[in-house]
Amino acid sequence: MLRLPYISHAVCMLALTLVALAAAPAAAVDIRMGYIQWVPDRGPVLSNIIPEPEDGGLRGAELAVQDNNSTGRFLQQSYSLKTVMADSAEQAVQTLSTMMDQGIELFVLNVPATTLRTMAATAGDKVLLFNAGAKDDALRISECSPNTLHTIASYSMLTDALAQWLNSRRWNDIFLITGPTDQDIQWAEGFRRASKRFNLDIVTEKPWTFDGDLRRTASKELPLFTQGADYDAVVVADVRGDFGEYVPYNTWLPRPVIGTQGLTPVTWHRVVEAWGAAQLQSRFRDLADRGMNDLDYAGWIAVRSIGEAVTRAGSPASGDVRAYVLSDQFQLDGFKGRKLSYRSWNGQLRQPIPLVHPRALVAQTPIEGFLHPKTDLDTLGYDAPESTCRISR
Amino acid sequence: MNKKKIKTLTLTALVSIASPLWAEMAYVSNEKDNTISVIDLDAMEVVDTIDVGQRPRGILLSKDKSTLYICASDDDTVQVMDLATRKIVDSLPSGEDPEQFALHPNDRHLYIANEDDDITTVVDVKTKEVLAQIPVGVEPEGMAVSPDGRWAVNTSETTSMLHWINTETFEIEKNIVIGQRPRHVEFSHDSKFAWASAEIGGTVHIIDVDKLEAVKVLDFKIRGVNQDKVQPVGIELTSDGRYAFVALGPSNHVAVVDAQTYEVLDYLLVGSRVWQLDLNADQSMLLTTNGVSGDISVIDVEDMKVIKSIKVGRYPWGVVIAPSS
Numbered sequence: 001m002l003r004l005p006y007i008s009h010a011v012c013m014l015a016l017t018l019v020a021l022a023a024a025p026a027a028a029v030d031i032r033m034g035y036i037q038w039v040p041d042r043g044p045v046l047s048n049i050i051p052e053p054e055d056g057g058l059r060g061a062e063l064a065v066q067d068n069n070s071t072g073r074f075l076q077q078s079y080s081l082k083t084v085m086a087d088s089a090e091q092a093v094q095t096l097s098t099m100m101d102q103g104i105e106l107f108v109l110n111v112p113a114t115t116l117r118t119m120a121a122t123a124g125d126k127v128l129l130f131n132a133g134a135k136d137d138a139l140r141i142s143e144c145s146p147n148t149l150h151t152i153a154s155y156s157m158l159t160d161a162l163a164q165w166l167n168s169r170r171w172n173d174i175f176l177i178t179g180p181t182d183q184d185i186q187w188a189e190g191f192r193r194a195s196k197r198f199n200l201d202i203v204t205e206k207p208w209t210f211d212g213d214l215r216r217t218a219s220k221e222l223p224l225f226t227q228g229a230d231y232d233a234v235v236v237a238d239v240r241g242d243f244g245e246y247v248p249y250n251t252w253l254p255r256p257v258i259g260t261q262g263l264t265p266v267t268w269h270r271v272v273e274a275w276g277a278a279q280l281q282s283r284f285r286d287l288a289d290r291g292m293n294d295l296d297y298a299g300w301i302a303v304r305s306i307g308e309a310v311t312r313a314g315s316p317a318s319g320d321v322r323a324y325v326l327s328d329q330f331q332l333d334g335f336k337g338r339k340l341s342y343r344s345w346n347g348q349l350r351q352p353i354p355l356v357h358p359r360a361l362v363a364q365t366p367i368e369g370f371l372h373p374k375t376d377l378d379t380l381g382y383d384a385p386e387s388t389c390r391i392s393r
Numbered sequence: 394m395n396k397k398k399i400k401t402l403t404l405t406a407l408v409s410i411a412s413p414l415w416a417e418m419a420y421v422s423n424e425k426d427n428t429i430s431v432i433d434l435d436a437m438e439v440v441d442t443i444d445v446g447q448r449p450r451g452i453l454l455s456k457d458k459s460t461l462y463i464c465a466s467d468d469d470t471v472q473v474m475d476l477a478t479r480k481i482v483d484s485l486p487s488g489e490d491p492e493q494f495a496l497h498p499n500d501r502h503l504y505i506a507n508e509d510d511d512i513t514t515v516v517d518v519k520t521k522e523v524l525a526q527i528p529v530g531v532e533p534e535g536m537a538v539s540p541d542g543r544w545a546v547n548t549s550e551t552t553s554m555l556h557w558i559n560t561e562t563f564e565i566e567k568n569i570v571i572g573q574r575p576r577h578v579e580f581s582h583d584s585k586f587a588w589a590s591a592e593i594g595g596t597v598h599i600i601d602v603d604k605l606e607a608v609k610v611l612d613f614k615i616r617g618v619n620q621d622k623v624q625p626v627g628i629e630l631t632s633d634g635r636y637a638f639v640a641l642g643p644s645n646h647v648a649v650v651d652a653q654t655y656e657v658l659d660y661l662l663v664g665s666r667v668w669q670l671d672l673n674a675d676q677s678m679l680l681t682t683n684g685v686s687g688d689i690s691v692i693d694v695e696d697m698k699v700i701k702s703i704k705v706g707r708y709p710w711g712v713v714i715a716p717s718s
Contacts, residue, residue, distance in 0.1 A: 070511055070531045071552035074568040276550060276574070279508055279532050311553075311570065333551065333573040333593040337643070338621035376619065 028076040031068075031316040033306065034099040035061050035083045035299070036119075037110040038092035039133075047245040052293075057110035057132055058083060059288040060296030064303030066287070075311060081108075081303070089115040093122060100127060105318035108132050108302045110295060113139055120145035128318040130302035133295060136186060140346045141382045144389035149325065149347035151305070152298035155190035157381035158265040161353035161365040162235070162258060163194035164379070168367045171232035175255075176205040177225075177247065183239035187260060191235060198370075204228045208243055222250035235259040262357065265365070268297030269356045274364075277335040301334050301349065305342075308332050326392045337364065338377075344392040345384045350377040416717035417673050418476075419680055420461055421689060422449035423706025429463065430705040431479070434673065434714070437691065437701050443479050446472050451493035451536075452711040455518075456500040459718065462518070464491040464505070471505065471516070477718045486523055488514035493577075495536040495545065497560060504545045504558070506533035513547045513556070515563055525563035529556045537578035537587065539602065546587060548575035555589055555598075557605060567605050572596040577669075579628040579637075581652070588637060590625035597625050597639055599655065611639075611650065615660050618644045627669035631676050636694070638679055640667040647681055647690075649697060661699055663690035673714045682709040 035058060053059075061081060068079040082099060086092035092111050096119050099107070105126060109116060110133035117139075120129060124147070131139065131150045139145075140154050166172065174195065178188040188205075195202055206225065226234060226247075234251050236259040238244030244261035256262065270281060270291030284292040284300075292300075305325055310316050313324035324330055326347070331339040336352045343350055355363045366376045372383075418440075419432040427449060431441035446465025449472075453462050461474040464487070471491055473483040487494075488507035491514075495504045502524065505514045513533055515525040530552025538545045538560065545558040553575060557567040572594020579588045580602075587600040599609040613623045624642035630652060631637075637650040646660040647667060664683025672679050672694070679692040683702075687709060691701040 067531050067551055071549075071554070073528075074530065074552070074554060074556075074565075276532070279550075282509060331573055331594065333553075338624075339573055339593045339595070375621070 028078065029310070029316055031072075031077060031079045031106070031306065031310055032104050033061075033065075033079065033081050033303065034096070034104045034107045035081050035110075036086060036092050036095050036099075036107065037084070037133075038086040038089055038112070038115055039110065040089075040112060042240040045240055045242040047241050047243070052241075053288075053290055055085075055288070056293050057108075057295035057299040058085070059284070059290075060292065060298065060300035061108050061132075061303050063284050063287050063296075064300040064307065067283075067300075068303060068307035071307065071311065077307075077310060079303070079307065086111075089118070093118050096123060106130075106306055106316075106321065108299050110299065116148070117143065117145075120148045123147055126318065128322045130298075130305070132298035132302050135183075137190065137382060140348050141387040141389060144346050144387075144391050146391040147322075149302075149305075149322075149342060149349070151302045151349045152294065153265075153267040153351065153353055154348065154381050155187050156193060157348075157351075157353060158267075159187065159190035159194040160197065160380045161265040161355060162263075163191070163198035163200055164365050164367045164370050165355055165363050166200055166233065166258075167198040168369070171256075172200050173229075173231045173233075174200055174202045175226060175228065175231040175234045175251075176202050177208055177234065177236050177238075177244075178205065179208050179236075179238040179240075179242060179244070181240060184237045187239050188237040191237065191259070203231050208238070218246040218250050222247060223252045226250075226252040228252075231255060233258055236261050263355055263362055264357075265353050265355050267294035267351070267353070268292060269294070269354060269361075271356050271359060271361050272335070272354050273361070275335050275337040276333075280335045301332070301340070304334075305330075305332060305349075343378070343384070346382075346387060346389040347391055348381065350375065350380075352377065353380055417714050418717050419671070419689070419712055419714045420452060420476075421682060421705050421709045422452045422463060422711045423687075424448055424450055424684070424708040424710040426706035426708070428706050429461070429474070430709070432689065432703055432705070433717075434678065437703060439703065439705060441479060442706065443474070445474070445481065446470060446484075450710045451491070452713055453494065453496055454713050454715055455496070456498070458715040461713070461715075462494065462496070462503065464494055466490050466492055466508070471503065473518075476715060485516050485518060485521055486514075487516065488512060488523075488526065492534055493536045495538045497538045497545070498540060498542040502538075502560070504536050504538060504547070506536045506547055508532055508534060511549070513545070513558065515545075527556075527558060527563055527565065529565070530554050530568075535575060535577040535589070537580055539580045539584040539587070540582055541584040543584070544587075544602065546578045546580075546589075548578055548589060550574045550576070550592075553591070553594075555587075555600070569600065569605065569607070571598040571607070572610075576626045577628055579630055581630055581634065582632045583634070588628045588630065590628055590639065592624045592626055592642065595620065595623050595625065597628065597637075597650075609655050611655060611657070613639070613641060613644075613648050613657060613660075615641070615644055615646055618646070626667070627681075629670040629672055629679065631672065631694075633676075638670055638692075640670050640681055642666055642668070643685075645683075647679075647692065659697055661692060661697065663692075663699055664688045664702055668709075669711050671712045671714050674716065678714075680712050680714065682712050684708045684710065 447467035530549025572591025665685035
């Protein structure tokens with residue numbers, strides 16, 4: 001029987017306007033962007049067998065420049081990226097000023113949070129910065145800068161994703177191992193908060209203080225280290241990859257190891273292939289001759305966000321790009337199965353978080369059933385009421 | 394619609410399904426099985442499964458419906474199957490990673506979207522000559538040729554555009570920006586309108602072909618389904634201009650749209666992640682491919698009801714219906 005419910009046939013004036021925009025013989029537009037990277041040495045790590053690529057982030061941004069230009073040739077837009085891989089925080093900050101003097105207003109930054117704070121403070125309101133490297137929650141909940149958007153997922157988004165999945169598996173009792181670095185401590189703080197939100201119980205928490213070489217002694221040290229009350233899973237907070245790779249298969253109880261090693265929540269990973277991602281992955285591999293990682297994705301989607309805003313809003317000025325990106329109209333296909341947008345109160349890109357192991361996707365979060373009054377993507381990470389940031393005012 | 398009318402329609406539907414004019418077969422490409430499933434639509438069951446090239450996606454029929462063309466994406470070729478013998482008899486140069494394609498009414502010019510190369514390739518299926526390679530946007534996907542033969546339209550997913558290609562010159566004459574991730578274009582049978590789906594945008598854009606302008610943007614709301622999961626993909630239009638059917642992807646529904654008033658009349662629950670659609674010859678029956686659940690839903694068009702689901706291979710992608718040969 002024919003029903004007539006939920007009728008929806010609204011004319012979208014925006015879309016009609018856009019068609020007109022595309023039809024007009026637009027004047028050629030040059031969109032110049034800057035990419036600045038400063039990655040401090042992470043110190044010696046035990047697990048140094050498979051090194052991380054040094055151009056993580058840059059190659060993603062470069063791919064998006066190609067993508068934007070493929071579209072741009074039909075719209076008389078030309079995108080270019082000026083790149084500096086800095087050797088120090090000071091050089092990164094100085095480079096920003098130099099590029100600003102050259103008239104560049106749009107930047108993708110892969111730098112630590114402390115450097116980002118300095119850059120955001122010196123940049124002022126004539127530029128727009130995309131943070132494609134620092135995951136620190138403070139940048140998104142208390143120290144937000146109106147000129148900064150974030151494309152890399154925060155620690156709390158990653159740990160919420162992991163906790164949702166643990167909850168859905170009913171693996172509630174957790175043995176948490178925390179490394180010594182500032183990043184490890186932030187990751188673990190995120191996980192502690194997530195465990196409260198998603199009803200997990202951290203039955204044991206131990207800081208990692210051993211300094212022996214686990215390649216010789218892992219099988220002896222870790223079983224003893226992970227003895228204690230029964231747990232469903234071991235969660236490791238070892239962001240730089242020091243000892244965490246040696247935890248799986250060496251736990252006292254036969255339990256899965258997840259967190260920063262084993263099963264990990266990520267902004268992106270080369271195993272993501274659904275929703276057309278296979279095409280993005282193969283384009284990236286053709287360009288960089290390696291798999292696409294989370295930093296590459298953060299750089300890629302920052303430049304794609306700029307491209308989308310310039311096309312739809314019709315202006316490459318940083319103020320117009322910012323206004324469009326933070327507006328309700330903005331939506332972007334990020335190969336994650338649904339449209340992506342930015343949280344207008346803190347500039348964080350809302351996005352599903354894949355949970356992966358090195359050779360396959362295990363789950364994609366948010367997991368169905370975790371609800372939010374606005375969008376279930378906001379079940380991942382700090383929400384507006386938990387933050388003092390209101391950057392779009 | 395009043396009850397009396399519905400009863401009449403139901404009866405008509407039963408009669409038409411019980412005594413079809415001729416037997417029909419549906420062909421379904423199974424993307425992850427590298428096969429084509431053959432379904433007898435009288436018996437409503439799979440009667441044959443044919444091995445084809447790697448990652449078969451788009452499929453279409455020659456105008457006389459004797460030949461099936463298959464995009465074997467990972468083999469970088471278009472395969473040609475003779476439906477009488479169900480054998481692959483030939484292959485065509487296609488460019489890299491062909492995903493969807495469309496055949497010009499002249500029954501010779503095949504327009505192929507090459508997803509990894511940002512081009513559209515035009516091949517003469519008789520001479521196997523590549524007539525043109527046309528640069529388009531990033532990730533070309535959907536292809537359609539207007540029934541009057543004048544336009545070929547390609548959608549590019551990451552560029553969010555419809556590229557309007559003049560079929561005389563093989564040159565792009567117009568680019569229209571629509572919603573995020575355009576997937577599929579379907580022309581009305583009179584060639585006056587083109588319907589284009591934007592998967593991530595969640596919209597269907599109806600383009601007036603004379604003016605090359607959007608005249609309507611449809612969106613869809615299904616109660617109890619997250620709005621982000623309403624992702625339009627395949628579109629099928631009845632030849633009488635009455636209905637449009639829109640496959641809504643992971644919302645697991647097909648929208649029934651009044652093609653004159655653009656009113657959404659109903660949402661029909663089908664299998665998981667519905668991708669493509671095809672109507673049978675007398676348009677009494679609509680089949681949908683459901684990628685994740687690995688089956689076909691059969692919709693009775695008169696009654697607007699899903700009457701059957703048929704298990705096929707893994708990740709069924711395209712579907713076409715031809716008379717039994």
